[in-house]
Amino acid sequence: MLRQLRGAAIGWLLPLAIIFVWEALSRFGVIRAHVLPAPSAVATAFWKLLVSGELLENIGVSTARALGGLVIGGAIGFALGLANGLSIRSRELTDTTLQMIRNVPHLALIPLVILWFGIDEEAKLFLVALGVFFPIYVNTLLGIQTVDPQLVEMAKTYGMSRLELFRRVILPGALPSIFVGLRYALGIMWLTLIVAETIAAQSGIGHMAMEAREFLMLDVVVLSILIYALLGKLADSIARLFERLSLQWHPAYQGR
């Protein structure tokens, strides 16, 4: 337990050191405030926005968008991954199309998306959903296709029905790969949201940053960037927690 805490603490040493050096350089005037504000200035901005309620509101809006898109895109990706992993006909029918769409960078669709949805919520949900769809689809499909065929054969000799085979063998076998897809999707989720909110939004952290830029409030811009970093890290940590809980059987997660 103590060892774990120390391990986690070591990971934060480097970011803290960077902030310390950055603050020192700002104080001595090496870094000018109109290029990069000092961490203390960012902290002050953080406090002001927190007290005014603006910060939490924007974080709430951004998080809701991110999760909404993740749920929609993730559910579709997971369902299609399952369908194509379990049914050759379904795969033959849809996989080529999906692979073609996958090769279009989803952010390239922004102009089209703005034309379709304006700058309302649908535009962001659409982009995030599209972004998270592919990593979850590809890894779900891969996970199912790489389930040990010897285990499937074993299950058949014990007369498992298709449903039971899926529940007791295929899904647990595919789970490690599905989690890889989920963590990858989380990264894309934030990336997409940042771009979408920066280009076209009336609320959210990206919007807060763009508005601050117009008024040359660099401290708020830097704060927004840091918040994205923290939210991304938080999402990844939560995903890893679920991963550890559901993959206890996996040798890689034992004794940790």
Place this chain on the structure above:
Amino acid sequence: MTELTFGQGFALRDAAAVPVRTAPGLGFSFVGVEKRFGDQRVLNGIDLQVPAGQFIAIVGKSGCGKSTLLRLLAGLDQPTSGILRHDDVAAATSTRMMFQEPRLLPWARVADNVAVGLNGIASGVAARERSLRLLADVGLADRAGEWPSVLSGGQKQRVALARALVGQPRILALDEPLGALDALTRIEMQGLLERIWLSQRFTAVLVTHDVGEAVALADRVVVIKDGAIATDHAIDIPRPRRRGAPELAAFEGQILEDLLGV
């Protein structure tokens, strides 16, 4: 680590605790069975009758078709021509297979892995009780709550044996189940297998390339060569058999000659 030594610890449940077996071994016969994969003919007219409760070993060089024969018996493949006839047609699905690899579900605890063998037979508390009993039979009662990944190779194979036996199969097909184990664990497992077979009297079909193992365990050893039965030996040596006994050695020599002979 509690690798139990053979001769102690594998105390099978005493006679009073054994539920009356409604289904002892099941006899079966292959009649003119052929199996082709594409152009390749793997089995070439197999005629083999196995009476209920017999322990038969099938030996042969690798690629001779012995494993294919076992897969037909387990229903994993269908013969190209010829038939497999069970003495009781309704019980044909009660055949269980033990593979060379343990094939345990890594995401299920040991007891739950054994309970896989009760699929469609029992569930819930009843399944758990029966699984634990079988685990005790194979000397792993104290490992019921572990993940398979922490077990040794021999222990995993014992869990696989418990899984195969928990549903009280009438035929147990064994595809070199001890092939991947070290020599000592192997001898222990042979003892365990014989003991359980003696108490349950299912029909046992053991495919192996270890002739010593075949003559130590089986009532009958069939040698397969080029997809057909070459010789059929009755090993009429009373049990318990002593390892390294000259009678066994004589059989072993004779069968090896059949296998390698010109």
